[in-house]
Amino acid sequence: LTESGPISTMRISSSTAVTSELKYLDSVSESVRPRTMALTKVLEFHREVELSLFPKSQHHRFP
Structure with a gap:
């Protein structure tokens, strides 16, 4: 078969x-990737702040 x-x-x-x-x-995706990286960094920072403000012992006090 030959194509026309x-x-x-x-x-x-x-x-x-x-x-x-x-x-x-x-x-x-290249333009979005840095934004998501920044977001994850911010979330990690918030988690660290939360842990420093409320140590795990306080978290476990409430079952």
Whole structure:
């Protein structure tokens, strides 16, 4: 089976669209990753502050 021109060009254009979509998603994840890292750092900091303010002994006082 030989492909006619329009079908093969359609297939090529759709693959390039998929590639650009993947690149876009990659750039989005790259821009989001630092934000999530900062969020986890903030949460860890809050947890440490909480533990320093309320030691584990106080936590375990209430069953």
